[in-house]
Amino acid sequence: MNWIAQKSAQFFITIFVLIAISALPSLVVQLEFVPTNYWNGIQQQFSQLAKLDEITYYNVTAQRELPLLPDLAPLMKETVIIFVTSLVVSVGFALLYAYFFYRSGKRVRTVLQQTSQTLEMIPDLFWLIFSQFLAITIYKKTGFDRIEVAGGFAEYIRFLPIVTLTLTILFFFLKWLTKHILEEEVSLFLELARAKGVRPAALFWRHLLPNLVYRFYLFFRSNLITVLSSLLIIEYLFNVQGIFRFAVYNPVMPILLVILLVVYIPIFMLDLLAEWLIPNAWKGGI
Amino acid sequence: MRRTLLRDPIFMIGFVIFASLLLLSIGNTVFRDGQVDQFLNRYSDEGRLIGIPPLEPSKDQWLGTDRAGNDLFQMMIEGFKWTVGICATVALGRMAIGLLIGIPLAFRGARVNRIFKMVLDGFLILPISLLAMMMLFPSFFFADSTMVPPLLDRVTLQLTVFVALGLPAVTLYLITEVRQLLKQEFMIVAETLGGSVWHRTRRHLWPHLVPTLVIVIMQQFVQTLMLLIHLSLFGVFFGGTVFLFEGVRPTLFEWSSMFGFYFTQFTATTWMTNHMFLVPALGLSLLVFLSNLLTSRLERAFRLRRQEAVVTEETMSQAEAAAASLADPFTLVHADGKLQHNSKPS
Numbered sequence: 001m002n003w004i005a006q007k008s009a010q011f012f013i014t015i016f017v018l019i020a021i022s023a024l025p026s027l028v029v030q031l032e033f034v035p036t037n038y039w040n041g042i043q044q045q046f047s048q049l050a051k052l053d054e055i056t057y058y059n060v061t062a063q064r065e066l067p068l069l070p071d072l073a074p075l076m077k078e079t080v081i082i083f084v085t086s087l088v089v090s091v092g093f094a095l096l097y098a099y100f101f102y103r104s105g106k107r108v109r110t111v112l113q114q115t116s117q118t119l120e121m122i123p124d125l126f127w128l129i130f131s132q133f134l135a136i137t138i139y140k141k142t143g144f145d146r147i148e149v150a151g152g153f154a155e156y157i158r159f160l161p162i163v164t165l166t167l168t169i170l171f172f173f174l175k176w177l178t179k180h181i182l183e184e185e186v187s188l189f190l191e192l193a194r195a196k197g198v199r200p201a202a203l204f205w206r207h208l209l210p211n212l213v214y215r216f217y218l219f220f221r222s223n224l225i226t227v228l229s230s231l232l233i234i235e236y237l238f239n240v241q242g243i244f245r246f247a248v249y250n251p252v253m254p255i256l257l258v259i260l261l262v263v264y265i266p267i268f269m270l271d272l273l274a275e276w277l278i279p280n281a282w283k284g285g286i
Numbered sequence: 287m288r289r290t291l292l293r294d295p296i297f298m299i300g301f302v303i304f305a306s307l308l309l310l311s312i313g314n315t316v317f318r319d320g321q322v323d324q325f326l327n328r329y330s331d332e333g334r335l336i337g338i339p340p341l342e343p344s345k346d347q348w349l350g351t352d353r354a355g356n357d358l359f360q361m362m363i364e365g366f367k368w369t370v371g372i373c374a375t376v377a378l379g380r381m382a383i384g385l386l387i388g389i390p391l392a393f394r395g396a397r398v399n400r401i402f403k404m405v406l407d408g409f410l411i412l413p414i415s416l417l418a419m420m421m422l423f424p425s426f427f428f429a430d431s432t433m434v435p436p437l438l439d440r441v442t443l444q445l446t447v448f449v450a451l452g453l454p455a456v457t458l459y460l461i462t463e464v465r466q467l468l469k470q471e472f473m474i475v476a477e478t479l480g481g482s483v484w485h486r487t488r489r490h491l492w493p494h495l496v497p498t499l500v501i502v503i504m505q506q507f508v509q510t511l512m513l514l515i516h517l518s519l520f521g522v523f524f525g526g527t528v529f530l531f532e533g534v535r536p537t538l539f540e541w542s543s544m545f546g547f548y549f550t551q552f553t554a555t556t557w558m559t560n561h562m563f564l565v566p567a568l569g570l571s572l573l574v575f576l577s578n579l580l581t582s583r584l585e586r587a588f589r590l591r592r593q594e595a596v597v598t599e600e601t602m603s604q605a606e607a608a609a610a611s612l613a614d615p616f617t618l619v620h621a622d623g624k625l626q627h628n629s630k631p632s
Binding site for chain 1: 404405406407408409410411413414415416417419420421422423424435439440443446447455508512515516519520567570571574575578579582
């Protein structure tokens, strides 16, 4: 009961904060901070909350104002497809890498560590431009034109955005996983398991990994903003018809509010699920 | 620490590149008054027209010129100090204010901190560049190039927004770090012995916080740079965007603005024959790479320093072995593994 009360309090506080954030664009007027204007903006956003279905946006193709909510679904679908696919792919690759790293000897480890460290320093922007450049060079050289470099109104572009976002997230994960495997490796429970004759594969998948799951989730959660920033710029540059690109092209406060809610509510649900589903023992409790 | 860094060739090379670029950039302002040469049409010796801007990279113009005939190499040199200056100011500002808010809060109870975290949680899901774009766009879009407000006003506002938007994340991170340090044994001892908050902060907390702070500054530096790049891709250049008849134009020679500016031109024209876009793009990628490299070398240096103080494994095992073979269970054991034979009458 206490838990439910706490979580609902958190939910409502965050909704308030999100409304305050979404009103921030009204704070700056003509190169000055104007608090009264901000206050009006917050009130306006609150009244907007009661009539979310009345929000409209200017549709360029139809040349008129259209209601926002029914048109938001396909945009969200694109964003979710790209985000979830890259997340799943990069988590999969990261786990395979982690296992390989765990099983390999000292010299291989050094090579792996240094390679991933160097690759991790390269900004996502470089991957973005480099992948577009590569696709076009391949087209010029071989005439292979199945790789899209930019989406259009009714064309979906998925391959390159997913590749770029996967690379960004992947190197992010690799560094964290390497560090924590090295840290956990010397812990006593692994020593005991090893002494009892548990095979190395089981040692990794059954003993080491469960201990990292919850911390990994927390790490991912606290760095989500970086991933979303990457997603934003990827959507913008590849012309993906997703919600972030939509927000860039329609920079008004009501739409920002809707986007914030649409992003926050699933994350909140995910938080609840993670806290509820991940067993206590995995969180370091007994 | 300093010796480790001085002996680290990778760190030194990175540092020298960084410092010399900065010196060149400042030198350009001091000795040449921030001038960037313009090359218009180029003629051969016989007076034949052989090139119009944008010129390809050549022996005379190392990185070529843009459409207006500005020498790209000189522009990059001139802009470096702006880009680095902005990022460094924002990173330092975020950290200083984050410390001022974070340290007093970290000394409070867990409840206050939980509420604080809950309130700021909303800031951790929205891409900062989107919000910054929406806040800055109306004020920084000038339709008339003669009506641009003074540079100082524009820069102050923009820097304030950048610092403020990144502040929640930095503050939360610093609070977590400080609270973790406060749980350490030496901090508890210092508190028990009656050290005031100020004393504990200055004497015990600060020396342990410095490595974290250096890393945080470098990370914030890169993040600010990415924010600048994103904003300039959205058309909000640092210092404002001037709307001209033929399109938009930034008001400063600054790397991220140059990138955004040429990117819009580049998407409109052909692919990759366009060196104008590649120069700032590669420059920015290299700058991010360089900063990340310096960060990782600093991290390594701090790690090595920490290892010096720690009791090594060997003496630990020696101490254990000594403890296991004690004749008298109450014989004292030194940390260095030697048994202390006290002359207790048996």
